[in-house]
Amino acid sequence: MAQAHTHGKNEHVQGHGDHSHGHGDHHDHHPTGLMRWVKSTNHKDIGTLYLWFSFIMLLSGGALALIIRAELFQPGIQVVNPEVFNGLTTMHGLIMVFGAIMPAFVGFANWLVPMQIGAPDMAFPRMNNWSFWLLPPAAILLVGSFFVPGGATGSGWTLYPPLYIQNGIAADMTIFAVHILGASSIMGSINIITTILNMRAPGMTLMKMPLFIWTWLITAYLLIAVMPVLAGAVTMLLTDRHFGTNFFNAAGGGDPTMFMHVFWFFGHPEVYIMILPAFGIVSQIVPAFSRKPLFGYSSMVYATASIAILSFIVWGHHMFTVGMPVTAQLFFMLATMLISVPTGVKVFNWVATMWKGELTFETPMLWAVGFIALFTIGGFSGLVCSMTPIDVSIHNTYYVVAHFHYVLFSGALYSIFGGVYFWLPKFTGNMYDEKLGKWHFWLTTISFNITFFPQHFLGLAGMVRRYADYPLQFAEWNMWSSIGAFILGPSQLLFLYIVLKCIKGGQKAAQKQWEGADSLEWTHLPSPAPYHSFETPPVLR
Amino acid sequence: MANSQQSGGYYLPEPSSWPIKGSIALFLMASGFIWFLSGTKTGLWVMLVGLAFLVYMMVGWFGQVAGESESGKYNKQVDMSYRWSMSWFIFSEVMFFAAFFGALYYARTLSVPWLGDIDNKLLWPNYTPTWPTAGPYDAGAFKTIGAWGVPFWNTVILLTSGLTITLAHWALKKNNRSQLILWLAATVALGCLFLFFQAEEYIHAYKELGLTLGKGIYGATFFMLTGFHGFHVTIGTIMLIVILFRCIKGHFKPHNHFAFEAVSWYWHFVDVVWIGLFIFVYAIVG
Ligand SMILES: [Cu+2]
Numbered sequence: 127m128a129q130a131h132t133h134g135k136n137e138h139v140q141g142h143g144d145h146s147h148g149h150g151d152h153h154d155h156h157p158t159g160l161m162r163w164v165k166s167t168n169h170k171d172i173g174t175l176y177l178w179f180s181f182i183m184l185l186s187g188g189a190l191a192l193i194i195r196a197e198l199f200q201p202g203i204q205v206v207n208p209e210v211f212n213g214l215t216t217m218h219g220l221i222m223v224f225g226a227i228m229p230a231f232v233g234f235a236n237w238l239v240p241m242q243i244g245a246p247d248m249a250f251p252r253m254n255n256w257s258f259w260l261l262p263p264a265a266i267l268l269v270g271s272f273f274v275p276g277g278a279t280g281s282g283w284t285l286y287p288p289l290y291i292q293n294g295i296a297a298d299m300t301i302f303a304v305h306i307l308g309a310s311s312i313m314g315s316i317n318i319i320t321t322i323l324n325m326r327a328p329g330m331t332l333m334k335m336p337l338f339i340w341t342w343l344i345t346a347y348l349l350i351a352v353m354p355v356l357a358g359a360v361t362m363l364l365t366d367r368h369f370g371t372n373f374f375n376a377a378g379g380g381d382p383t384m385f386m387h388v389f390w391f392f393g394h395p396e397v398y399i400m401i402l403p404a405f406g407i408v409s410q411i412v413p414a415f416s417r418k419p420l421f422g423y424s425s426m427v428y429a430t431a432s433i434a435i436l437s438f439i440v441w442g443h444h445m446f447t448v449g450m451p452v453t454a455q456l457f458f459m460l461a462t463m464l465i466s467v468p469t470g471v472k473v474f475n476w477v478a479t480m481w482k483g484e485l486t487f488e489t490p491m492l493w494a495v496g497f498i499a500l501f502t503i504g505g506f507s508g509l510v511c512s513m514t515p516i517d518v519s520i521h522n523t524y525y526v527v528a529h530f531h532y533v534l535f536s537g538a539l540y541s542i543f544g545g546v547y548f549w550l551p552k553f554t555g556n557m558y559d560e561k562l563g564k565w566h567f568w569l570t571t572i573s574f575n576i577t578f579f580p581q582h583f584l585g586l587a588g589m590v591r592r593y594a595d596y597p598l599q600f601a602e603w604n605m606w607s608s609i610g611a612f613i614l615g616p617s618q619l620l621f622l623y624i625v626l627k628c629i630k631g632g633q634k635a636a637q638k639q640w641e642g643a644d645s646l647e648w649t650h651l652p653s654p655a656p657y658h659s660f661e662t663p664p665v666l667r
Numbered sequence: 668m669a670n671s672q673q674s675g676g677y678y679l680p681e682p683s684s685w686p687i688k689g690s691i692a693l694f695l696m697a698s699g700f701i702w703f704l705s706g707t708k709t710g711l712w713v714m715l716v717g718l719a720f721l722v723y724m725m726v727g728w729f730g731q732v733a734g735e736s737e738s739g740k741y742n743k744q745v746d747m748s749y750r751w752s753m754s755w756f757i758f759s760e761v762m763f764f765a766a767f768f769g770a771l772y773y774a775r776t777l778s779v780p781w782l783g784d785i786d787n788k789l790l791w792p793n794y795t796p797t798w799p800t801a802g803p804y805d806a807g808a809f810k811t812i813g814a815w816g817v818p819f820w821n822t823v824i825l826l827t828s829g830l831t832i833t834l835a836h837w838a839l840k841k842n843n844r845s846q847l848i849l850w851l852a853a854t855v856a857l858g859c860l861f862l863f864f865q866a867e868e869y870i871h872a873y874k875e876l877g878l879t880l881g882k883g884i885y886g887a888t889f890f891m892l893t894g895f896h897g898f899h900v901t902i903g904t905i906m907l908i909v910i911l912f913r914c915i916k917g918h919f920k921p922h923n924h925f926a927f928e929a930v931s932w933y934w935h936f937v938d939v940v941w942i943g944l945f946i947f948v949y950a951i952v953g
Contacts, residue, residue, distance in 0.1 A: 157682055165682035247679050249748040252728070256686035263694035267701075295705045302697035309693075312759050320751040324744060325677070350759045358766025365891065368704050370881035372802060373770060379802030379884035381778035388766055658679070 164259070167251035168657060169236045174553075175258050176233030177546075181622070183225030183265065184539075188615050190218040195577075195611035198604050201596055211594035212280025213272065213296075219283030220300070223400065224307045225265055227534065230542045231403040232257070232314050235342050237553065239318060240659045241647035242336045244327025244666070247658060249320040253313050260310035267303035271296035282592060284389055285360065287374040287382050291367050298367070301360045308353040315346035315353075322346075327646075329666035333427070336645040337420065340427050341406030344434045348395045348402075351438075356392040359385060383448055390441035398437045400534060402430060404501075404541035405472055408494045410645065411548050412476050415491035416483030417642035422475040429468035429475075436465045446514050447521045455514045462512035466505065473502055488640075489563030493544030496571050497537060504532025507582065522592075525585025531578045536571075543570075543621065550628050551635030552647055555654030558628040566624060569617040576610030678740045685728040692721035729909075733926065737918055746925055753929045757936050760899070764940055767895065771888045771947060779884065799952065801883025809877035809886070814949035817868050821861050822945050828857035829938045832907075832931045842921045844914070851911045854934070858904035865897050892948055896940050903937045906930045 157165050166172055194214050197205040206214065236254065240247055248254045272278045276294025279285070290297055322335070322343045335343075362385070365371040372378025374385050405426075413420045420426065442450060442458030476498050487495070507529040511517050520526060543566070550558050580603035589600045596604065635653040647655060650664045695717025702710030735741065741749075775798050781787070782803060783796030791803035799811050812818065835850035869890075872878040880890045910930050913919065919927050 162682070164687050165684050167680050167682050246677055250752065252680050252683045252686060255683065256689055259687050259690040260693065263690055263697070266694070267697065295701060298701040298704055302701060306693055306697065312756075316752045316755045316759075319755055320748050323751055324748050350755050351762050354759045354763035355766040355769075358763055358770075362766075362770065362887075362891070365880070365887070370879075371887035371891065372881070372883050373887050375802070376782065377802050377804035378806065378881075378887070379779055379782065379800045380774065380887065381781075384770060384773050384778060387773060388769060391766075391769070 165255070167247075167255055169240050169248045169251070169254065169659070170553075170655065170657065172248075172254050172258050173233045173236030173238075176229045176236060176261075179258070179261055179265075180226050180230035180233060180542075183221050183229070185618065186269065187218050187221035187226055188618065190214045190221065192611060192615045194218065195608040197594055198596070199608040200605070201598055201601050203595055206594065208594040209277060209280060212282075212592065213278030215592050216280055216282050217268065217272065217278050220268060220303075221265075222534070223283065223396070224304075225261075225268070227400045227538050227542070228311065229261060231342075231345070231400070231538075232318075234338075234403065234407065234542075234545055234549075235314075235318050237549065238338060238647065239321050239342065240325070241552075241651060241655060242339055242645045243322060243325060243330050244646055244650075244660050244664045245321060245325035246660050248317050249325055250317045254317050257310045257314035257317065260306050260313075264303040264306040264310070267299045267306070271299040271303075274299065284386075284393065285363065286389075287363060287366065287385050290363060291374065298364065301364050304360045305357055308357045311349050311353045315349040318342055319346040319350070327660065327663035327666060333424065334666070336406075337409035337423070337426055337430075338403070338406035338645075341402040341409075341430055344430050345399050345402045348399050348434055348437065352392040352395045352399075355388060356396075359388040359392065362388070383445070383450075386445050386448060387441070390444045391438070393444065394441040395434075395437040397530075397533070398433055400538045401501075402433065404497070404538045405430065407541040407545040407548070408476065408497050409472075410643070411490045411494040411544050412479050412498075414548070414640045414643040415486055415488060415494070416480045417485075418479055418483045419644070420475065421478035421481075422471070425471055426475055429471040432468040433465060436461060436468075440465065443512055443517070446517045459512055459514045463509065466509055469505055473498060473505075488547075489558070489560060489567060490544045490548035490640075492564065492567045493540050493547065496567065497540040497544065500532055500536030500540065500571075500574075504529055504537055507532060520585055522590055523585035524581040524589045524591055527591050528578050528581035528585060531581070535578070536574055543567075546621075546625065548640070549647075550625070551639040552651075552653050552655055554629050555635055555652075556628050556630075556632035557635050557639070558624050558632065562620065562624045562627075566617065566620050569620065570614060573610045573613035573617060577607050577614050578610070580604075580606045580610075676742050676744065678735065678742070678745050680735075683728075683731075685724055685731070688724040689721065689728070692717050692724055695720065733913065733918065736926065746923070749925050749929065753925075753932060757932060760936060764892075764895070764943075767888065767892050768943065768947065771892065774884045774888060799885040801885055804883075806881060806883050807877060809879070809882045811878065811885070811889075811952060812868060812872060812876065812949065814945065814952075817864050818945055818949045821864050822941065824857050824861045824864070825938050825941050828854045828861070829935055831857065832934055836927065836931055839914075839919060839924055839927060840921050844917075848911070848914050851907065851914055855904060855907045855911055858900060858907060858934075862897065862900055862904065865893070865900075889948060892944055896937070896944055899937050899940070903930070903934050906933060 156162065163171060163175055166175070193206060194211065197203070197211055236248065239245070274295045276296055279290065279293040279296040279300050281287075281289040281293060285300070322339055326335070362371065362373040366373050366375065366380075372380040374380050374382045376382070409420055409426060440458055440462045442454055443462045446455055446458070476494075480495075485491075507525070511520065511526060511529055547558055547563055550556075584600055584603050584607075587600065589596055589604075637652050638648045639653060640648065646664060647659075651659065696714050697717075699710045699713030699715070699717055703714060704710070779796045779798060779800055781796075782791070783794055787794070787803075794803035799809075801807075801809065831850045831853045835847050835854060838844075838846035838850060878886060878889070880886050907930060910919075910927050913926070918924075
């Protein structure tokens with residue numbers, strides 16, 4: 127999160143914040159101020175843009191969630207009407223998935239891929255810029271849809287027809303937002319994959335790559351495979367809405383269920399797109415604070431690849447109740463359960479890495495350990511959901527909501543927080559405030575569990591998701607959930623404060639700030655990392 | 668696959684304003700189209716302005732890349748980056764078509780037969796689920812386009828164009844510029860011929876066969892699959908025309924011409940999709 131730089135070979139310059147970084151002589155004139163960010167072809171600048179964009183979206187999506195929890199604090203309709211409520215749940219999902227989680231991981235990929243493989247920058251710096259700058263127009267279309275006639279689309283982030291077809295202008299805005307986001311993701315992924323395959327320093331063989339690089343390589347492959355399918359699905363929605371096609375209309379020989387199949391063919395790999403980079407980050411943090419190499423490196427790689435392959439044949443578990451042959455239900459159930467094997471391998475390896483390690487629990491490690499514990503809860507509740515007979519009763523209940531928040535919040539987002547604390551010293555050259563970081567972790571973890579653990583009970587008791595109101599019997603746990611949410615949300619402002627404080631200054635970070643960290647950015651590059659990572663490729667053993 | 672990367676050998680471009688222009692163009696196109704769809708004619712103009720801006724951006728950006736390539740700024744490693752990226756881009760295009768082929772498969776073998784089963788007899792007692800179908804709601808009769816007329820000749824045309832672009836490629840490798848330009852021009856001509864026949868066929872379908880986009884699931888899958896394919900042929904033909912002009916200007920060298928190869932890869936991809944269409948949309952009926 128560098129602030130300024132000037133030119134000159136190997137020159138280190140003081141920036142606005144009192145941190146410095148040097149860069150080489152590739153460029154004769156750099157734009158400064160706003161244009162530096164708009165026209166940037168530097169992987170670190172673009173990574174910074176991604177991370178800030180993601181944080182702004184996290185706060186926006188979080189604000190929507192707080193309105194939802196305010197409405198659900200008590201039974202009855204108090205804060206918003208049901209139509210707006212539906213728009214809130216839909217947009218909360220879309221903004222968090224496409225605006226907060228995915229861009230955060232791309233931000234990390236931008237910062238870390240060149241540094242960890244010993245490359246000067248990404249393979250396509252200009253396309254990298256475009257991948258980022260497609261996000262704001264998409265965000266404008268998404269957020270703007272609240273303010274058009276009819277309000278935001280209310281069919282859930284899964285955009286199911288026929289309800290979706292009946293939405294107003296907001297539905298078209300969402301469709302084109304998805305198209306633009308898809309273009310951004312595909313270009314970003316092609317860039318990342320090409321960089322990893324073609325830009326590694328001599329001696330950086332595939333099986334020497336840090337696990338973060340491996341997980342992103344596989345994630346990028348998943349993105350290129352499924353984002354076009356989502357584009358196809360929303361295109362069919364658009365033509366069904368405006369051009370008289372009958373893809374999802376049974377009267378014309380189509381089938382609304384077909385949308386679900388196409389959507390979830392994208393949607394299930396999408397959940398791994400949001401969790402594999404998280405696995406990568408945790409696999410960097412845990413060995414660093416255990417002061418031991420990662421246990422079972424190659425099994426981690428194979429587990430990641432197996433998860434990616436299996437992710438293409440399990441989508442039907444989202445549709446057990448919509449009508450499909452029993453054989454298909456059995457197939458999807460068993461294939462889904464199979465995924466818990468490679469996932470279990472990963473959890474085992476993390477625990478084995480910590481086993482007999484010289485453990486310390488600085489903030490990044492707290493997030494990583496929190497991740498392992500809470501993500502595993504989300505994994506287990508996922509296993510529960512995967513069983514067809516059980517899913518028939520918990521489908522579309524708050525049990526599912528609890529499940530995927532344990533996976534996405536205390537999974538994906540925890541790894542992002544952990545990653546930010548882990549690499550902030552490398553990004554800025556300053557140490558973050560350790561005490562406040564721990565406060566952030568504990569406030570988040572306690573309030574997160576208050577918010578989402580009761581939702582398991584609500585779901586099992588039969589409370590259905592995406593309703594603005596609920597029967598009186600669910601009042602108590604909903605109250606607790608809302609109380610948790612109103613601690614959880616504001617706690618994230620503390621994170622903003624910590625990050626800003628760290629960018630401004632603080633104790634200087636060492637090149638190898640974390641004793642046990644062994645990837646190239648710690649062993650070969652100073653803190654803060656220079657503007658261009660490796661002008662000359664590093665010498666590897 | 669360790670590579671020999673010399674110091675500063677990899678070309679890192681200057682800061683660029685093309686991407687943000689592209690974003691503005693896409694934003695104008697998307698919001699203009701949305702506006703138009705909600706019933707405002709002005710939206711169409713906004714969209715066209717966006718499209719013009721996008722074309723301007725692409726001409727500028729690709730022009731800059733071509734200039735950098737011709738001035739020898741790209742080393743072997745950059746060339747390899749372009750190869751990887753084009754391969755993955757084509758893979759993404761394959762997956763886009765897979766969504767529509769998947770929809771066709773699902774409708775034909777699963778959901779349409781289900782529409783005729785006992786559950787649906789109450790709603791639509793007289794419906795017989797046979798392919799092609801416009802569904803149980805009577806959307807009016809239509810006829811389908813036979814495989815062995817125009818579609819067959821279009822297959823021949825596209826396969827021939829795959830051959831001519833290969834001949835052009837061989838000529839380029841042997842540095843035979845006149846042959847190169849001849850075969851490339853022939854490929855462009857065949858691409859245009861394909862598009863002409865496809866347009867004729869659409870007119871025929873709409874005017875005489877009663878086959879329209881609104882004719883149920885058959886019309887939807889038929890026009891979306893062939894339409895997106897035709898759109899890709901159009902893009903491919905434009906790309907061919909661009910490299911034809913570059914060839915005429917003397918661009919590309921016998922051992923360094925990835926832009927040419929990228930277009931030929933794309934053209935072969937479009938060809939393969941057509942084979943899939945010919946088999947699953949035209950040839951296998953009922
Ligand atoms: Cu799933």
